[in-house]
Amino acid sequence: MRHVFSVRIGPVGFRIGSDWRAPIAHLESLYAGYPAPQGGVPDFNVRLFAARPWRRFVRPAVMIGGDFVLPEAAPLPLAQGLLAAEMAMNLQMALGQRHYLLLHASVVERDGRALLMTGISGAGKSTLAALLGARGWRLMGDEFALVDPETGAIHAFPRLVSLKNDAIGVVEAGVPDGRFGPLLAGTPKGDIRHLVPDSAALAAMDRPAIPALILFPRFGFEPAERDVLPSEVFVRLTQASTNYVALGERGFEALTRIVKTVPARAIDYPDTESAIAQVEALWAAL
Amino acid sequence: MGGAVKDGWLLARALRTPGNTLALDSEGWTALIAMARAEQMIGTLAWRLEGLKVPGAVARILADARASADQGRIAALWEAEAARRALAPTGVKLVLLKGTAFVAAGLRAGEGRSIGDLDILVPRDRLDAVEVALLYAGWEWVKPDPYDDAYYRQWMHELPPLIHRDRDRMIDVHHTILPITARITPDAAGLLAAAVEVAPGLFALSPNDMLVHAAAHLFADGDLAGGMRNLWDVHCLVEQFGTSGLEDRAAHHGLSREVARALRLAAALYGDGATLNLADRLYLRRLTARDGWGRATRPATRLGFYVRSHWLRMPPAMLARHLWTKWRKAPKS
Numbered sequence: 083m084r085h086v087f088s089v090r091i092g093p094v095g096f097r098i099g100s101d102w103r104a105p106i107a108h109l110e111s112l113y114a115g116y117p118a119p120q121g122g123v124p125d126f127n128v129r130l131f132a133a134r135p136w137r138r139f140v141r142p143a144v145m146i147g148g149d150f151v152l153p154e155a156a157p158l159p160l161a162q163g164l165l166a167a168e169m170a171m172n173l174q175m176a177l178g179q180r181h182y183l184l185l186h187a188s189v190v191e192r193d194g195r196a197l198l199m200t201g202i203s204g205a206g207k208s209t210l211a212a213l214l215g216a217r218g219w220r221l222m223g224d225e226f227a228l229v230d231p232e233t234g235a236i237h238a239f240p241r242l243v244s245l246k247n248d249a250i251g252v253v254e255a256g257v258p259d260g261r262f263g264p265l266l267a268g269t270p271k272g273d274i275r276h277l278v279p280d281s282a283a284l285a286a287m288d289r290p291a292i293p294a295l296i297l298f299p300r301f302g303f304e305p306a307e308r309d310v311l312p313s314e315v316f317v318r319l320t321q322a323s324t325n326y327v328a329l330g331e332r333g334f335e336a337l338t339r340i341v342k343t344v345p346a347r348a349i350d351y352p353d354t355e356s357a358i359a360q361v362e363a364l365w366a367a368l
Numbered sequence: 369m370g371g372a373v374k375d376g377w378l379l380a381r382a383l384r385t386p387g388n389t390l391a392l393d394s395e396g397w398t399a400l401i402a403m404a405r406a407e408q409m410i411g412t413l414a415w416r417l418e419g420l421k422v423p424g425a426v427a428r429i430l431a432d433a434r435a436s437a438d439q440g441r442i443a444a445l446w447e448a449e450a451a452r453r454a455l456a457p458t459g460v461k462l463v464l465l466k467g468t469a470f471v472a473a474g475l476r477a478g479e480g481r482s483i484g485d486l487d488i489l490v491p492r493d494r495l496d497a498v499e500v501a502l503l504y505a506g507w508e509w510v511k512p513d514p515y516d517d518a519y520y521r522q523w524m525h526e527l528p529p530l531i532h533r534d535r536d537r538m539i540d541v542h543h544t545i546l547p548i549t550a551r552i553t554p555d556a557a558g559l560l561a562a563a564v565e566v567a568p569g570l571f572a573l574s575p576n577d578m579l580v581h582a583a584a585h586l587f588a589d590g591d592l593a594g595g596m597r598n599l600w601d602v603h604c605l606v607e608q609f610g611t612s613g614l615e616d617r618a619a620h621h622g623l624s625r626e627v628a629r630a631l632r633l634a635a636a637l638y639g640d641g642a643t644l645n646l647a648d649r650l651y652l653r654r655l656t657a658r659d660g661w662g663r664a665t666r667p668a669t670r671l672g673f674y675v676r677s678h679w680l681r682m683p684p685a686m687l688a689r690h691l692w693t694k695w696r697k698a699p700k701s
């Protein structure tokens with residue numbers, strides 16, 4: 083491919099090839115502090131390409147390809163090439179990761195122990211992870227928690243934090259010295275802006291953490307908390323995993339271990355300040 | 369073997385002589401792994417390279433691929449067992465085809481092999497009973513399109529694909545190994561009669577019929593998609609069972625030319641080589657059309673084989689009508 087960028091995010095190496103320079107230039111700048119894939123051999127390949135040769139120039143549209151693809155992925159305009167790259171990298175993980183059990187969750191760490199936050203899109207897991215990351219926690223990732231079936235530990239996957247719509251302003255205000263990517267307006271998911279994880283998150287990204295608390299946050303309600311029974315945790319985490327079925331018994335063992343050993347709470351919150359106070363209180367009470 | 373090889377031969381050579389991969393640099397490994405994934409042979413490669421002192425990152429990727437293939441094997445055998453239970457009341461014996469048959473019989477061709485759908489072969493006059501039994505056991509139609517459905521039933525060698533509503537797995541019910549419209553008519557009853565029990569209640573084609581089926585699928589039906597994997601099957605079957613009686617069996621099914629070609633190409637890719645004619649070289653050009661990003665290359669060659677596959681599948685007037693109908697029904701962008 084014409085333009086290539088390789089990067090390692092936590093334990094996972096990627097090679098991204100592109101027909102255009104622009105998406106690669108964005109990746110080079112935003113992932114500047116990241117290492118290269120281990121031994122120069124990436125786990126996954128991502129391709130950003132033009133559907134027809136002339137579409138490199140005329141109304142350029144970025145098709146998403148790679149080792150693993152969905153049959154009917156729609157192309158994105160070149161101005162959203164960075165988003166295409168991020169989506170394609172997530173897709174490789176979601177469809178191709180077979181070493182770790184993947185949970186669609188954000189993760190922050192303190193004292194070697196991990197807090198997992200999972201929920202539907204819009205629950206605020208990326209926002210909360212970004213804000214906690216600026217307040218004494220280590221950001222481990224905003225998209226996937228990587229559960230090691232051998233040890234039960236969580237491995238970091240600190241890719242760029244993907245902020246959508248109203249969350250962009252909230253995090254810009256809450257992380258004033260943060261490094262942000264370009265504002266991608268009018269994407270299929272609305273406005274998107276990426277936050278670069280801070281140097282502490284990158285320096286510690288090879289250090290796993292023991293899961294200590296699972297939260298199911300919900301934004302837009304009066305403050306409330308409830309315990310979540312193991313049965314409900316199990317079902318919700320199977321739904322939050324993209325490779326639970328593919329891992330077979332290993333996935334079942336890894337998941338039941340979490341469900342049996344890690345406490346879980348559901349929290350409702352009206353604004354991020356309230357959420358952070360709730361999280362700190364729950365963490366202190368562990 | 370450096371990073372210079374830029375097509376599917378890189379994968380073929382790694383499978384043929386695993387030790388040679390130790391000379392690969394990181395770029396070579398990256399290309400090899402991408403190609404193996406694209407050809408759905410990463411599990412096979414992982415099995416073949418087991419025990420070699422490969423670089424750490426490669427060892428990790430291959431270990432995951434082996435674990436993944438193991439899980440795929442378990443799921444495929446469970447699917448076969450589910451079909452056996454579903455068909456038990458009909459008294460139709462369950463004859464497995466392709467990947468599931470290889471793993472059920474514990475064959476070398478099944479080691480690390482990726483397995484997608486469950487393919488089975490049943491007598492044509494029992495198709496209705498089989499269909500009812502599968503629908504009753506939770507399989508459902510995938511293709512809601514009436515033209516496709518009617519086309520399958522009238523002209524194909526299999527029922528329209530069914531998918532299980534709970535397990536989300538597909539089953540292809542064949543009554544022979546080539547479309548009815550193809551010019552060659554293999555002896556389907558003979559295939560069933562010679563099938564051997566490989567596990568309690570699970571049958572597979574005889575080794576020679578497995579080879580005939582692989583050759584028929586490659587050269588008398590498809591556009592050679594997945595051909596590197598199919599020829600690896602052929603290579604492993606020949607290595608394990610030899611070719612005694614194969615010529616007669618191939619002639620019996622009307623597939624002598626196809627079987628001979630399969631043996632030559634498998635030997636060229638994975639064995640000790642063979643004397644190739646001009647057409648063989650064209651086939652190899654198509655089979656190895658893959659680059660170090662896992663991309664399909666040589667579009668003109670690919671298109672040629674795609675057109676050929678339709679030409680083989682049906683007579684010209686029928687082909688024209690079929691393509692016209694499909695074109696009119698295709699979503700326009």
